[in-house]
Amino acid sequence: MKPTTTEFKANARVALDDAQLQRALAGLPGGLVAQRTAARARLPEFEALRDVGRDIRDHALAHLDLYLEEWERNATAAGATVHWAETAADARDAILAICQRAGARTVTKGKSMVSEEIALNGHLEAQGLEVVETDLGEYLVQIRGEVPSHIIAPAIHLTQDQVEADFRKRHTHLPKDRVLIEAATLVGEAREILREKFLAADVGITGANFLIAETGSTIIVTNEGNGDLTQSLAKVHIVITSIDRVVPTLEDVSSILRLLARSATGQEFSTYTTFSTGPRRSGDPDGPQACHIVVLDNGRSELLGSELREVLRCIRCGACMNHCPVYTAIGGHAYGWVYPGPIGAVLTPSLIGVKQAGHLPSASTFCGRCEQVCPMKIPLPKLMRHHRETEFDQGGLSWSYRKGLALWGWLALRPRLYHLASRFGIAALGAAGRRRGSFRRLPFATGWTRHREFPAPQGRTFQQLWAEHRAGLPR
Amino acid sequence: MSGPLSARPRVGLFVTCLVDLMRPSIGFAAVKLLEQAGCEVIVPAGQTCCGQPAYNSGDRATAAALARQTILAFEGLDYVVAPSGSCAGTLKAHYPALLSDDAAWAGRARAFAERVHELVSFLVDVRKMSRVEAAFRGRVTYHDSCSGLRELGIKQQPRTLLASVAGLELVEMAESEICCGFGGTFAIKYSDISNAIVEKKTANVANAEPQMLLAGDLGCLMNLAGKLKREGRAIAVRHVAEVLAGELAEPPIAVAN
Numbered sequence: 001m002k003p004t005t006t007e008f009k010a011n012a013r014v015a016l017d018d019a020q021l022q023r024a025l026a027g028l029p030g031g032l033v034a035q036r037t038a039a040r041a042r043l044p045e046f047e048a049l050r051d052v053g054r055d056i057r058d059h060a061l062a063h064l065d066l067y068l069e070e071w072e073r074n075a076t077a078a079g080a081t082v083h084w085a086e087t088a089a090d091a092r093d094a095i096l097a098i099c100q101r102a103g104a105r106t107v108t109k110g111k112s113m114v115s116e117e118i119a120l121n122g123h124l125e126a127q128g129l130e131v132v133e134t135d136l137g138e139y140l141v142q143i144r145g146e147v148p149s150h151i152i153a154p155a156i157h158l159t160q161d162q163v164e165a166d167f168r169k170r171h172t173h174l175p176k177d178r179v180l181i182e183a184a185t186l187v188g189e190a191r192e193i194l195r196e197k198f199l200a201a202d203v204g205i206t207g208a209n210f211l212i213a214e215t216g217s218t219i220i221v222t223n224e225g226n227g228d229l230t231q232s233l234a235k236v237h238i239v240i241t242s243i244d245r246v247v248p249t250l251e252d253v254s255s256i257l258r259l260l261a262r263s264a265t266g267q268e269f270s271t272y273t274t275f276s277t278g279p280r281r282s283g284d285p286d287g288p289q290a291c292h293i294v295v296l297d298n299g300r301s302e303l304l305g306s307e308l309r310e311v312l313r314c315i316r317c318g319a320c321m322n323h324c325p326v327y328t329a330i331g332g333h334a335y336g337w338v339y340p341g342p343i344g345a346v347l348t349p350s351l352i353g354v355k356q357a358g359h360l361p362s363a364s365t366f367c368g369r370c371e372q373v374c375p376m377k378i379p380l381p382k383l384m385r386h387h388r389e390t391e392f393d394q395g396g397l398s399w400s401y402r403k404g405l406a407l408w409g410w411l412a413l414r415p416r417l418y419h420l421a422s423r424f425g426i427a428a429l430g431a432a433g434r435r436r437g438s439f440r441r442l443p444f445a446t447g448w449t450r451h452r453e454f455p456a457p458q459g460r461t462f463q464q465l466w467a468e469h470r471a472g473l474p475r
Numbered sequence: 476m477s478g479p480l481s482a483r484p485r486v487g488l489f490v491t492c493l494v495d496l497m498r499p500s501i502g503f504a505a506v507k508l509l510e511q512a513g514c515e516v517i518v519p520a521g522q523t524c525c526g527q528p529a530y531n532s533g534d535r536a537t538a539a540a541l542a543r544q545t546i547l548a549f550e551g552l553d554y555v556v557a558p559s560g561s562c563a564g565t566l567k568a569h570y571p572a573l574l575s576d577d578a579a580w581a582g583r584a585r586a587f588a589e590r591v592h593e594l595v596s597f598l599v600d601v602r603k604m605s606r607v608e609a610a611f612r613g614r615v616t617y618h619d620s621c622s623g624l625r626e627l628g629i630k631q632q633p634r635t636l637l638a639s640v641a642g643l644e645l646v647e648m649a650e651s652e653i654c655c656g657f658g659g660t661f662a663i664k665y666s667d668i669s670n671a672i673v674e675k676k677t678a679n680v681a682n683a684e685p686q687m688l689l690a691g692d693l694g695c696l697m698n699l700a701g702k703l704k705r706e707g708r709a710i711a712v713r714h715v716a717e718v719l720a721g722e723l724a725e726p727p728i729a730v731a732n
Contacts, residue, residue, distance in 0.1 A: 009665070009667075012665070012667060012668050013667055016667055016668070016671050029650070325653060325654045325656065325672045326665075326668055326672070329668050329671040329672055330668060330671075362661075362664065362665075363661070363664075363665045363668060364658070364661070365621070365654050365656060365657065365658025365659075365661050365669075365672070366531065366621070366622075366658060366659075366661075367621035367625070367653075367654035367658070368621055368622070368625040368626065369621070369625070369652075369653070369654070371625075372625055382572075385530070385531065385533070387533075388531065388532060388533035389533040389534075389535050390533070391533055392532060392533030392534050392535075393533070397532070397533075401532075401664075405528065405529060405532055405534060405537070406537075408528065408529075409529055409534065409537035409540075409541075411523075412492075412523040412524045412526075412537075412541060413523075413537075413540055413541065413544060415520060415521050415522065415523050415544070415548075416520075418523045419520070419523075422495070422496055425496075426496050426497075434731070434732055435731055436731055437704075437726065437729050437730045437731035437732065438700075438701060438704055438729040438730075445663055447662070447663035447664065447666030448662055448663050448666060448701070450666055450670075451666060451667075451669070451670035451673075451702070451705070452670070452673065452698065452701035452702040452704070452705045453700075453701040453702075453704045453705050453729055454697075454701055455497065455697050455700055455701055455728050455729035456729070457496055457497040457498070458497070458498055458499055458500060458725060460499060461495050461496055461499060462490050462494055462495040462499035462502040462503075462518075463490070463495055463518070463520065464499075465499050465502075465503070466499075466502070466518050467520075
């Protein structure tokens with residue numbers, strides 16, 4: 001997917017003006033946010049579990065090489081084929097080759113953000129394969145020619161009216177006068193259509209929420225059951241995942257799963273949590289004949305040894321974006337690449353560069369709510385600040401901003417001069433704003449005054465008044 | 476260092492650049508409250524800004540230089556108190572990280588951070604103040620500014636003291652813990668997004684139908700007062716210290732003299 005991260009401001013403007021999107025986003029506080037709050041309240045040890053989860057992930061990342069090797073040994077012993085992919089292109093090529101060897105025409109897909117990261121669908125379609133997303137949200141996004149706007153709720157930017165309109169436009173073989181008012185009827189229609197695809201699929205591709213080193217398993221966490229049909233009905237199952245997903249043991253993953261669904265949707269556990277270990281064994285009632293697991297690096301191993309390492313703890317629950325004032329104002333598409341919200345503001349520049357994605361970590365108020373809700377306690381604001389430092393060191397930011405900052409810094413480091421200069425500056429500004437009490441427009445702060453008044457200063461500085469007060473003068 | 480409550484600790488007031496420049500009456504309200512809490516207040520002239528504009532813009536070197544300047548300016552004082560959760564958060568939660576790779580300063584930054592407090596939490600948590608001698612007749616709502624809330628755990632302290640203000644009725648607005656969209660330079664750099672965030676906030680404020688909106692950070696208050704005024708909503712906006720100190724002679728923020 002070609003990033004539009006450099007157009008972030010324009011993207012955001014479009015999003016803010018999109019009434020339909022704003023209606024869809026207005027559902028977040030009463031939806032996912034309220035559900036998480038309730039789930040957290042029902043589990044007294046929730047906060048303690050966050051420490052446990054963080055420690056498990058930190059430990060796994062500190063010994064990532066060992067755990068990946070252990071996982072590979074066990075996965076291979078169970079009959080899976082492991083493919084290591086250093087780049088997105090490597091992963092795409094590996095998956096295409098597997099599909100072609102299987103003689104595939106139709107490929108079903110469960111939800112996978114890594115597949116978005118490597119822009120898999122377009123690559124397979126260019127080779128004549130039919131690719132069908134089977135997660136309802138992903139399906140909606142696919143038939144609209146869009147990308148997910150949220151990592152767990154890909155179609156959260158859509159309202160039910162839009163879905164109905166899209167279904168009528170897309171599913172032209174169905175009666176025009178059918179009733180599609182309720183969500184259940186929409187789901188029913190999608191189910192009918194997807195069922196045929198499940199049965200026709202030659203290859204099923206899923207992601208993996210975790211890899212378990214001690215068993216060689218992969219896990220998917222879903223609510224619709226589509227992932228299970230995707231991976232068990234086709235002859236060949238391909239898992240596309242990334243190196244940071246590994247955890248040492250079943251015990252470890254159990255602890256983390258207690259946090260995942262609660263943080264994501266407020267469920268105690270997702271409807272389906274499916275552990276897969278290799279292809280179908282003799283005696284198994286169902287399952288794929290072959291299982292391939294493609295493990296992507298795509299820059300993650302670089303992060304491992306860097307100050308950004310903590311971002312790899314992420315378990316992709318989406319809580320950070322649900323609670324982010326910026327995300328809830330503009331939605332996911334404005335972020336311009338695969339991962340939106342606070343995690344995207346850290347991950348995107350880490351993977352595609354600060355030069356390309358510098359806006360994302362800059363466009364944060366540092367309110368800290370993301371870090372507060374992150375089940376893995378990722379210090380997202382700190383990591384965003386790290387990107388800002390990289391951008392500053394690389395000479396990013398506009399000339400005028402840099403000059404302004406430099407002048408201010410120079411002055412602020414000379415307290416006597418600073419206090420003298422601010423005394424005069426504030427006297428002038430105070431006099432100009434006294435009558436109205438605020439400014440309708442200020443030339444150096446038009447961004448501010450376009451939307452709000454700029455309050456006038458009282459006219460004298462505290463330091464000045466304090467010096468007079470100390471000298472015994474009345475205030 | 477902290478000594479018994481009866482002792483008269485020497486408190487350095489970190490004025491904050493916004494209070495210094497925009498609204499010195501908050502500084503005087505802070506001094507009054509600190510003196511009521513039995514402190515001797517010193518205002519070092521060597522302070523300017525905590526460095527957040529540089530720190531949040533990625534200019535670590537300037538931020539570190541300002542951190543060293545601030546630490547030096549407050550040397551020898553028992554406490555450093557700021558009428559802002561955001562600036563106090565920078566001094567307390569970020570200076571140690573900012574200077575951690577500077578061998579000569581890392582320890583000093585940690586020791587300094589120990590002495591730093593936000594004003595209202597200092598009054599309640601350290602000075603054990605549970606009431607103030609002030610009066611305000613009317614409905615008031617309180618916005619929990621982000622840094623104070625999440626970096627310093629300021630939530631109950633202002634409410635405790637506000638409850639003792641004669642005639643004051645505190646009404647909680649919806650989503651009082653959600654950011655107002657200020658974010659320092661964010662409000663100017665990403666003004667459209669900032670506006671969308673503050674619009675939600677002022678709607679929540681207005682729904683609580685208060686006469687006055689309070690918070691502990693002038694940055695947020697300037698943002699909120701400016702928006703409320705642009706929207707034509709007649710809700711007075713003040714720093715919580717002004718009400719707690721009974722210093723209401725100056726007009727509210729963004730209101731003409």
